[in-house]
Amino acid sequence: MNTIFMLTLQQTATQGNAFMQFLPLILIVVVFWFFMIRPQMKRQKELKKYRDELKKGDKVMTTGGIFGKIVEINDFTVIIEVESQARLKVSKEAIVKDMTDVPASK
Known part of the structure; x- marks a missing residue:
C-alpha cells in the first residue's frame, strides 16, 4: 500500500x-x-x-529613396513623375511613404 x-x-x-x-x-x-x-x-x-x-496626385517615396508624384496607377505598378519631369514605372510594393505632409525643400 x-x-x-x-x-x-x-x-x-x-x-x-x-x-x-x-x-x-x-x-x-x-x-x-x-x-x-x-x-x-x-x-x-x-x-x-x-x-x-494610393490615388493619382499623391506624393510618395520609394524604397530606393526616389521622391515623386503619382501620375498613373495600374494593378501592380505605379508611374511616378520625379522633379526633372521624368516618369518612372515602379512596383506598388516599392512605395513606402506618403509625402504629402512633408514641406517642400528649398
Missing part, C-alpha cells in the same frame, strides 16, 4: 516539474509575440492598406 502511494506521489511531482521546465520557454514565446511579431504584422497590414488606397 505504501509503495503505491509513493509511486503516485512521485508521478504527480514529475508532471509538475515538466510544466515548470517549459514555463520559461512559453513566456519567451509570448513576449516575442507581443513585442516583435504582432507589431510587425500590424505595420505590414497598415502598409498594405496604404498601398491599396
